[in-house]
Each structure stands twice: as C-alpha cells, then as structure tokens.
Amino acid sequence: xxxxxxxxxxxxxxxxxxxxxxxxxxxxxxxxxxxxxxxxxxxxxxxxxxxxxxxxxxxxxxxxxxxxxxxxxxxxxxxxxxxxxxxxxxxxxxxxxxxxxxxxxxxxxxxxxxxxxxxxxxxxxxxxxxxxxxxxxxxxxxxxxxxxxxxxxxxxxxxxxxxxxxxxxxxxxxxxxxxxxxxxxxxxxxxxxxxxxxxxx
Amino acid sequence: xxxxxxxxxxxxxxxxxxxxxxxxxxxxxxxxxxxxxxxxxxxxxxxxxxxxxxxxxxxxxxxxxxxxxxxxxxxxxxxxxxxxxxxxxxxxxxxxxxxxxxxxxxxxxxxxxxxxxxxxxxxxxxxxxxxxxxxxxxxxxxxxxxxxxxxxxxxxxxxxxxxxxxxxxxxxxxxxxxxxxxxxxxxxxxxxxxxxxxxxxxxxxxxxxxxxxxxxxxxxxxxxxxxxxxxxxxxxxxxxxxxxxxxxxxxxxxxxxxxxxxxxxxxxxxxx
Numbered sequence: 380x381x382x383x384x385x386x387x388x389x390x391x392x393x394x395x396x397x398x399x400x401x402x403x404x405x406x407x408x409x410x411x412x413x414x415x416x417x418x419x420x421x422x423x424x425x426x427x428x429x430x431x432x433x434x435x436x437x438x439x440x441x442x443x444x445x446x447x448x449x450x451x452x453x454x455x456x457x458x459x460x461x462x463x464x465x466x467x468x469x470x471x472x473x474x475x476x477x478x479x480x481x482x483x484x485x486x487x488x489x490x491x492x493x494x495x496x497x498x499x500x501x502x503x504x505x506x507x508x509x510x511x512x513x514x515x516x517x518x519x520x521x522x523x524x525x526x527x528x529x530x531x532x533x534x535x536x537x538x539x540x541x542x543x544x545x546x547x548x549x550x551x552x553x554x555x556x557x558x559x560x561x562x563x564x565x566x567x568x569x570x571x572x573x574x575x576x577x578x579x580x
Numbered sequence: 581x582x583x584x585x586x587x588x589x590x591x592x593x594x595x596x597x598x599x600x601x602x603x604x605x606x607x608x609x610x611x612x613x614x615x616x617x618x619x620x621x622x623x624x625x626x627x628x629x630x631x632x633x634x635x636x637x638x639x640x641x642x643x644x645x646x647x648x649x650x651x652x653x654x655x656x657x658x659x660x661x662x663x664x665x666x667x668x669x670x671x672x673x674x675x676x677x678x679x680x681x682x683x684x685x686x687x688x689x690x691x692x693x694x695x696x697x698x699x700x701x702x703x704x705x706x707x708x709x710x711x712x713x714x715x716x717x718x719x720x721x722x723x724x725x726x727x728x729x730x731x732x733x734x735x736x737x738x739x740x741x742x743x744x745x746x747x748x749x750x751x752x753x754x755x756x757x758x759x760x761x762x763x764x765x766x767x768x769x770x771x772x773x774x775x776x777x778x779x780x781x782x783x784x785x786x787x788x789x790x791x792x793x794x795x796x797x798x799x800x801x802x803x804x805x806x807x808x809x810x811x812x813x814x815x816x817x818x819x820x821x822x823x824x825x826x827x828x829x830x831x832x833x834x835x836x837x838x839x840x841x842x843x844x845x846x847x848x849x850x851x852x
Contacts, residue, residue, distance in 0.1 A: 397591075
C-alpha cells in the first residue's frame with residue numbers, strides 16, 4: 380500500500396531541510412556508488428594490466444600455433460606431391476627384371492640351356508625365349524613348370540644332340556607363387572615338333 | 581506517490597484548520613505537535629465559505645496554514661479491476677472511464693485524484709474545484725500562505741494503514757455525517773459515507789451495524805477491529821453505541837475498538 384499523499388494546495392512549500400537531507404543522502408549514495416564503481420574498474424584495470432604479459436604470451440602462442448599449423452599444412456601438401464610421385468615410382472617399380480631372370484633360373488633345371496631371351500619392361504608381358512634341352516624328360520619338366528603361365532610353344536626342333544625349342548609364357552607377377560609350387564592349370568599349347576637340319580659346320 | 585514526490589518533501593504547515601461539518605477548529609503546531617487549539621463553532625466552511633471565513637481568519641496568524649476538510653465535500657470510490665495496466669496513461673484512462681460510468685455530474689467541475697492501492701484496486705477522490713478556488717482566494721486575499729489542503733478521511737486512513745495491527749474498519753463521524761472505510765490486506769476495499777441520521781450516537785451505531793453486515797456478506801470479510809474518531813468529541817458515546825449493538829445487527833460478530841486507537845488528532849498532518 381502506497382502512502383496517501385493528498386495535498387490540493389496550489390502553492391505547497393518545499394521542506395528545504397528534509398530536501399537537503401535527502402539530497403545529501405542521495406549525493407552520498409551516488410558518491411558511494413561512484414567509489415565502488417571506480418574501485419571496481421580500478422581493480423579490473425589492475426587485473427588486466429597484471430594479466431597483460433600472460434595475454435601477450437598467449438597471443439604469441441596463438442600466433443606460433445597458427446604459423447606451425449600453416450607449416451604443417453604446407454608440408455603435408457608437399458609430402459602429398461612427393462608421395463604421389465613415390466607411388467607412381469613404386470607402381471613402375473612393380474616390374475622386376477631380376478625377378479623374371481630368377482624365375483627362369485628356377486624353371487630351367489639341369490640340362491637346359493637358354494639360348495635367347497626376349498623381355499618387355501611391362502607388367503603382364505609375355506616372355507619369349509629359345510632353349511635347348513639334352514633330353515626330352517628335361518624339356519618336359521620345363522613345360523610342366525611353365526604350364527601354369529600360359530605356355531605357348533612356337534617350335535620344337537630335334538637334333539642329334541639336343542632339343543631346340545622356342546616358346547613364350549606370361550611373366551608372373553612378383554607376388555606370384557614359385558613355379559615349383561604352382562599348380563598346373565592347363566596343358567601347354569604344343570606345336571608339332573619338326574626335325575632340324577644339322578649345322579653344316 | 582512518485583519518486584519526485586519523495587525527493588521533494590513538503591513542509592507541514594505551522595497551523596491547520598480543520599473544517600468540519602458544522603464546526604471548525606484551528607490547531608497551532610510547534611515541532612509537528614499540536615500546541616494550541618482554537619475552536620470556531622458553527623462554521624460550515626465546506627458548504628458556504630462566505631462569512632464563516634471571517635470568524636476563522638480572526639483566529640489565524642499570518643503563517644503557513646493548512647486546511648483539512650472533513651469527509652463531507654469529498655466523494656470516495658474504490659475501483660476494483662481484474663488487473664491494473666502497467667502504463668500510467670492507460671491506467672489514467674481506465675480510471676477516468678470507470679469514474680464516468682458511475683458519476684453522473686460534470687467531472688470537469690471536480691478535482692479528481694486517485695491512488696493505486698494494490699494490483700487490483702484504485703482509490704478515487706473527488707472534490708469540487710469551486711470549494712478549492714474559494715479557499716485559495718480567501719487565503720490569498722488575507723495574504724496568508726495556504727500550503728496544504730487535505731482530507732481528514734485520507735489522513736486517518738493513512739494512519740490506519742501504518743498502524744500495527746491494521747484495523748479492519750475505520751469510522752469517522754462528524755455531526756450527522758459518518759464515513760466508514762473497510763480495510764483488507766493493508767488496502768481499503770469499501771468506503772461509504774452516509775448522512776441523514778440524527779446526531780445521536782445510537783443512530784449512527786445502527787447504521788454502522790447495517791453497513792458492517794452488508795460488507796460482511798458482499799466482500800466476505802469479518803471486520804472485528806475498528807478505529808473510531810468522532811470530530812464532535814463523542815468517541816466514547818459512539819463506542820458505547822457500537823458495544824450495545826447485538827451480534828445479529830452486526831451480522832454475527834462484534835466490533836471492538838482498537839487500543840490505543842487513533843489518538844486525539846489522527847485527521848491532522850501532525851505527530852500522534
């Protein structure tokens with residue numbers, strides 16, 4: 380309930396003493412509030428000044444972090460390019476010339492001589508070669524080992540001392556199993572063996 | 581009462597004229613207390629202030645003066661709303677609209693002040709401007725500064741609302757006129773003025789009993805504690821009349837005046 384202040388006089392008189400008292404109280408209150416505000420802002424400024432070095436260091440750390448992050452991204456981009464080049468090289472490196480020779484060494488057992496060899500530096504190529512065998516079982520052993528690799532016999536020539544054969548097969552991949560353990564998938568395509576004239580020498 | 585009013589307190593007058601129904605009295609104040617009383621019998625200042633002021637001014641000194649009218653020139657209404665608007669302009673329009681609904685006369689001829697009592701109620705006070713103008717001009721002609729014009733009813737109500745405990749009913753009797761203000765929860769809820777009864781305290785007691793019974797049924801309150809002030813000095817007689825009222829006349833209860841009561845001059849802006 381509010382106080383019922385009811386005065387209809389046209390010229391009421393101000394209570395100067397009470398007014399001054401209330402004004403003084405208000406002024407003191409305002410001063411107190413201003414002091415509190417000043418103390419608060421002063422304290423806040425002091426805290427800000429005290430925290431300024433830490434804030435600066437924090438800013439430096441943030442800048443350093445940004446710089447390092449940019450550097451990491453740059454290096455990642457560069458390494459990505461290098462990695463792509465390396466992957467291409469690895470892809471090309473997948474053709475193993477030595478691996479094929481090693482394969483031929485395993486295929487050609489005792490009594491087999493390699494007379495000529497044709498290789499193409501490409502994955503999945505066909506290796507063409509000419510070889511001579513001292514006996515037919517030795518030659519058949521070679522056929523058996525190559526039968527798993529698309530063996531195609533171009534010609535067979537029998538001489539008094541040996542058998543001359545020209546054949547081709549698909550070069551095995553580096554991960555391909557050894558010809559000694561590879562199962563025989565199909566019979567080699569044999570061409571009719573034709574007798575060869577002896578050398579005139 | 582706004583912030584400006586709190587910051588700009590008004591100085592209480594040095595002397596106060598109480599203008600009752602058929603009498604007046606001049607109170608000289610010192611340090612906020614009544615120092616001297618000069619009765620002016622037969623002065624009906626609130627009705628026709630013509631010649632009656634002459635006798636009054638003879639008893640006045642040339643110092644700041646206040647005039648407190650009895651209840652007779654005022655019209656009190658307690659307006660109840662579902663909820664009062666927050667904006668002052670909307671509230672003012674709402675109160676004016678409500679007043680126009682119940683007040684048949686030209687409102688422009690009246691000074692209208694209103695007080696927000698709580699979230700739902702507004703106390704409206706009307707008094708004729710002609711009365712204020714005549715009082716102002718009379719004091720101006722005598723070169724006596726008139727610094728306060730008030731209402732004894734509002735003064736007593738203000739005192740009652742600040743009392744502990746707050747009375748349920750405030751009775752102000754002045755001659756043949758009687759004003760009843762029912763309070764609930766530190767707020768007036770119903771104010772009634774009545775006249776026409778004889779000046780016998782017993783007649784006033786009967787009418788008070790009927791009004792109490794009406795308010796008990798209408799507002800669902802049970803007034804028990806009352807403040808009683810009789811400007812004619814017959815407070816004890818009215819109290820006795822109230823005590824003689826049967827419970828049936830009061831609607832099933834008893835009214836008991838609050839000790840120590842409102843004091844000798846609750847209707848004046850002085851210290852009790």
